[in-house]
Amino acid sequence: xxxxxxxxxxxxxxxxxxxxxxxxxxxxxxxxxxxxxxxxxxxxxxxxxxxxxxxxxxxxxxxxxxxxxxxxxxxxxxxxxxxxxxxxxxxxxxxxxxxxxxxxxxxxxxxxxxxxxxxxxxxxxxxxxxxxxxxxxxxxxxxxxxxxxxxxxxxxxxxxxxxxxxxxxxxxxxxxxxxxxxxxxxxxxxxxxxxxxxxxxxxxxxxxxxxxxxxxxxxxxxxxxxxxxxxxxxxxxxxxxxxxxxxxxxxxxxxxxxxxxxxxxxxxxxxxxxxxxxxxxxxxxxxxxxxxxxxxxxxxxxxxxxxxxxxxxxxxxxxxxxxxxxxxxxxxxxxxxxxxxxxxxxxxxxxxxxxxxxxxxxxxxxxxxxxxxxxxxxxxxxxxxxxxxxxxxxxxxxxxxxxxxxxxxxxxxxxxxxxxxxxxxxxxxxxxxxxxxxxxxxx
Numbered sequence: 001x002x003x004x005x006x007x008x009x010x011x012x013x014x015x016x017x018x019x020x021x022x023x024x025x026x027x028x029x030x031x032x033x034x035x036x037x038x039x040x041x042x043x044x045x046x047x048x049x050x051x052x053x054x055x056x057x058x059x060x061x062x063x064x065x066x067x068x069x070x071x072x073x074x075x076x077x078x079x080x081x082x083x084x085x086x087x088x089x090x091x092x093x094x095x096x097x098x099x100x101x102x103x104x105x106x107x108x109x110x111x112x113x114x115x116x117x118x119x120x121x122x123x124x125x126x127x128x129x130x131x132x133x134x135x136x137x138x139x140x141x142x143x144x145x146x147x148x149x150x151x152x153x154x155x156x157x158x159x160x161x162x163x164x165x166x167x168x169x170x171x172x173x174x175x176x177x178x179x180x181x182x183x184x185x186x187x188x189x190x191x192x193x194x195x196x197x198x199x200x201x202x203x204x205x206x207x208x209x210x211x212x213x214x215x216x217x218x219x220x221x222x223x224x225x226x227x228x229x230x231x232x233x234x235x236x237x238x239x240x241x242x243x244x245x246x247x248x249x250x251x252x253x254x255x256x257x258x259x260x261x262x263x264x265x266x267x268x269x270x271x272x273x274x275x276x277x278x279x280x281x282x283x284x285x286x287x288x289x290x291x292x293x294x295x296x297x298x299x300x301x302x303x304x305x306x307x308x309x310x311x312x313x314x315x316x317x318x319x320x321x322x323x324x325x326x327x328x329x330x331x332x333x334x335x336x337x338x339x340x341x342x343x344x345x346x347x348x349x350x351x352x353x354x355x356x357x358x359x360x361x362x363x364x365x366x367x368x369x370x371x372x373x374x375x376x377x378x379x380x381x382x383x384x385x386x387x388x389x390x391x392x393x394x395x396x397x398x399x400x401x402x403x404x405x406x407x408x409x410x411x412x413x414x415x416x417x418x419x420x421x422x423x424x425x426x427x428x429x430x431x432x433x434x435x436x437x438x439x440x441x442x443x
Contacts, residue, residue, distance in 0.1 A: 056227030065160035080193035088242035097308035126374035203240035205351025248377015332398035
């Protein structure tokens with residue numbers, strides 16, 4: 001078997017066998033297949049695509065390139081959740097405790113943020129003392145005892161994906177649905193869950209800018225899960241404006257805590273309940289989404305979900321009192337209001353611009369080695385559809401100082417807001433559900 005023959009076959013539109021894909025991934029990881037040949041293959045895939053079976057085989061080959069987690073020591077059906085990333089997306093901090101409160105074990109491996117999208121691990125590490133590195137034994141024991149643990153991903157999980165993604169990034173092949181889908185799902189398969197729920201974002205603050213693109217990606221990932229024997233479902237959710245009102249690590253933890261107290265933003269609460277409902281059904285604790293949502297709303301109202309959050313923080317070295325006293329979280333010394341220059345209605349908010357503004361403050365990473373400032377970020381006051389008068393506060397900047405960087409961020413926020421004279425209808429938050437049976441549009 002030769003790499004050049006595999007490249008030639010895909011270039012001409014052929015379907016690659018499982019053995020050919022395994023040979024390619026194994027050879028690339030071991031250094032036997034050079035970057036220039038893997039680049040040629042990635043470009044062939046970009047133009048020719050892959051069918052569902054090929055994409056599943058590629059996903060398994062990447063999952064098998066490094067550590068794979070065997071979760072059989074954890075009792076019950078393990079259901080994982082993955083978001084394709086967005087601005088203000090702190091759903092794991094809410095969904096994990098909610099689902100665990102329903103009796104479904106949540107053994108969650110998360111990543112750090114890069115660019116304008118935040119990472120769950122960064123948010124949790126804003127809680128003083130919180131440890132995101134546990135031994136396998138500690139991880140399993142904590143989930144069996146408390147129902148919930150959240151840790152950083154293994155350094156040797158899916159090394160093929162890390163290597164291939166870096167290559168795609170510099171060869172203009174990132175925007176390939178089969179390669180995106182296999183990249184995401186290889187990590188989920190390696191993480192060992194029995195079932196997977198995906199939150200695929202679409203809009204200005206998401207990687208997939210249109211609903212159609214998001215549905216194609218979601219279907220590809222659901223098909224992979226189905227091909228490899230994992231129950232998989234996906235929700236398409238709107239990211240044309242940030243989720244909730246907080247952007248930045250400690251600020252988002254505080255908003256997640258508010259949501260677990262039952263006083264969180266409506267959009268954030270609704271999305272978390274919807275995602276959790278799919279997890280509860282796949283986990284066998286409800287027969288329908290309607291039954292699951294009633295159960296979840298009860299767990300929020302009773303405080304059981306908040307108790308699971310407290311237990312998570314305590315078990316991983318943090319102070320559980322943070323669940324009742326957000327003042328224990330890092331606080332930025334300077335808060336600067338961003339004032340509207342005209343009246344009208346908020347017509348549009350460019351979520352990506354706000355995410356990049358928070359990154360400039362230090363809430364995100366421009367490079368993977370950059371340091372994070374847990375305290376800084378943005379809090380929105382007005383969102384799409386809201387009435388605004390000249391002089392009203394659109395948002396607040398939480399910064400280290402009121403110097404040039406803060407001034408630059410204020411300008412970026414003003415650019416991100418579009419205000420019009422006409423009343424504006426708000427786009428639906430939940431757009432589609434994707435299962436093995438296909439796509440169902442909502443609303």
